[in-house]
Amino acid sequence: MTSAAPAAGVHSLYGGGIASWLTTVDHKRVGVLYGVTALFYFVVGGIEALIIRLQLAAPESTLVGADTFNQLFTMHGTTMVFLVLMPLAAAMFNYLVPLMIGARDVAFPRLNAFSYWTFLFGSILLNVSFFTGGAPDAGWFGYANLTSEQYNPGMGIDFWLLSLQIMGIASIAAGVNFTVTILNMRAPGMSLMRMPLFVWMTLVVQVLILLAFPVITVGLVFLMFDRFFGTHFYIPAAGGTPILWQHLFWIFGHPEVYILILPSFGIVSDVLPTFARKPLFGRPFVIFSGLAIGFLGFGVWSHHMFTTGMGPIADTAFALGTFLIAIPTGVKIFNWIGTIWGGHVVFRTPLYFAVGMVSMFIIGGLSGIMHASPPVDWQQHDSYFVVAHLHYVFFGGTVMGLFAGIYYWWPKVTGRMLSERLGKAHFWLTMIGMNVTFFPMHFLGMDGMPRRIYTYAAGMGWDQWNLVATIGAFVIALGMLLFYVNAVRSLRSGPPAPADPWDAATLEWSMSSPPPEYNFAVVPEVHSARPLWLYKYGPTRDTSTHTREEGTPSQPDAPPARIDLPSPSWWPLLAAAGMGVMGSGALIGLPVVLLGAGLLVTGVFLWAFQPLERPGHPVFGPASSEGR
């Protein structure tokens, strides 16, 4: 056994005090920061959901009033989309992409840290709104002109539009960073077609972010100008139209839902082969369908607007695009099924969540295809049918896929194993809970229950399913609680994880758990899309009949040649703080905006003139395993 004792590995990689975390430029630490933050906000968004469900459990309930309810569903959606799902994916692609492509870090380590801190300050700004007179209350999609100064004079919407712009900048910076990293930093022999599916899907996601976020930034800028400077971008009386907001929002918003699901598609595409003990079925098709989904995703946005009277030509065009996009999605599903089919399946928690994702996404996809038909959508739009659809794809699809990834890569990141028993219990509670919660919402939608209502009359016939849905929500919550218990227990006293606990095929399993700070002692030469299986088993496709040495990494313990890593830096944090102060300043006064701008510019200049590697930067080499 050659893997280093995980306790020491964990300490050296993650230890070092608060300052070392504030100044880190190591992609693995940045990934952990994103993950911890996202898992915190998951609880926040979950509590918001539980209060919503409690309020709706019975007709004419008075648990919360209309105003509070509007804030709750707005914050639930905004939090889950921007503060949980995106950062959880970011946690994974931050931690894993360099490991999967054989790199030592990302292309721009300090920019990476900047992305995280900017995201964090943006997320705090959003939640401060709860304490300053009210959170935003116009839905996560903030339709004009409900968001206008006239109809929404409080500060909630201002917090919303400012924090989203700030977090958008974080995402765009990461988009540049990871696009360059994936295109430019692959190990020798790792052609694009040999990259793991998670890396491919991450690349598509980054391109989508780069092309979609600028559009919502423009939409938010217009909203900001309307609210702060008296312009009339969305004001009909001046010739403007709220429909402009809808277009700009959904040109971003539709690619955004693919941004949210593709990482889970990538995770599942890498998890299923490991536990089916055979390669991903139809690998090139899975890759190309991911590309197709990304590209087509820009052509369907107005399927969210079928009820706005665009006319039959526009309706038809967008309906056609939406039907088309089901094809590459279907291709992926059949390939996943084909991967499991005929495999010697190993039943571990990551597999359960992966299969859960595929099956729940099929249901969500079916309700989505129904929405794609404009006349059908005219009945379903703004009803609970849509709430059912979006939760099947976001929760059943994205969240279950992310948990497949969390259970799969937890050993690598933490050096500990999670409990299989608790993991499977978490899975079953989630699976049962989510179907009990969200399946009845199809019925409620067909029975005419609208979205975003804080209560309903007693005689509508909606009582029973609402109560059932609320019960299901608490089953989900119980399952999630088990996960957090599992996590804490694992970190405290879980069994140490070997380098390669799942006998997997990709490069991130070739070094200790957790990895050394420099990732690879020797940059690997890649000859296959399944480099580790090739290394362990030779060029056969079936790994079920070979034995292997338990958990042997293919990387040596210590690097044979000197490795220099970038120095930590305060300046990304300073620049990010500048952005946060500027955003806050927009709500306080010009002097604070200028102060924030000053911090930002100072941070950027200090960063630009600071060498990436300064005296005392981390150095590793053959003489010592960790030299400083």
Add this chain to the structure above:
Amino acid sequence: MSADAHRTSFGVGHRKMAMWVFIASECMFFGSLIATYLAYEGRSQVGPTPQEILNIPLTSVSTFVLLMSSLSMVLALDAVQRDERGRAKIWTAGVVVLGGLFLAGQVYEFNHFHHQGLTLQTNLFGATFYVLTGFHGAHVTVGVIWMSTLLVLMFAGRRGPERALDVEVAGLYWHFVDVVWIVIFTLVYLIQ
């Protein structure tokens, strides 16, 4: 970052590729602003209208100035690559001066329009025009600051050919800002 790190998968430097990736993203940013301008063209309920207020001769001059600043930029890069430090300083200063001139023209134009009764709040033309050209001007401003910083570094003697990439990446940003103006000049000023 050891000896094997300089080899990049596509043979293009990280920062150069990053700037092109960013430029692709900016196409969407300016595209959205331009699309809004065009979608709202003719929908203002009150004047002034573009026909009444846009000054083609003046804007043609500032367009020419910005185009020449791109020439200056590319000559500056060429000089840096050939280690002609004197020339490099001159042409870089040229970018700063010409960019500054363009900005001065914009400031004059905005002021003039303001006095003629066109503000952000007046009508849709005011809103879309000022926001579109204002963001473009902000991008030019960032570029002028960037080029000025490079100029200062050149005077401090720190820009030899090994630093050509810094100038090249700054140049890509500058040319893109120029290219966006070509589009704006045509769609906003010339095609009314």
Add this chain to the structure above:
Amino acid sequence: MTEPLSSVEETQVEHGEHADGGHASRGTYWLVAVILAIITLLEVAVFYVPAIRPVIVPTLLSLSAIKFALVVLFFMHLKYDKPVLTGVFLGGLVVATLIVLALMLLFGAIGPGSHNV
């Protein structure tokens, strides 16, 4: 972003690129600049010539497209660079153009029913 080690290494990569893809000369830059100036003059002239009014839109669009291409290909060096950069740029440009056109159609700024194309 000043990164001494990698920028040296990157410059090595840049020089390698020039050896592969060729390079425009100073003369080419001046020539391109002159052409850009001439086209700008033409555009302004076209604006003031009444006879061209019926076809002014395609004319101006074509002229500015030429300017756009010249700056991108020569000043931004895309003609001589590795194709991946052209792919990256075109990706953004094409999607942006298509969306601008779609929005113009949806808002009736072009297409049947508009006063324009």
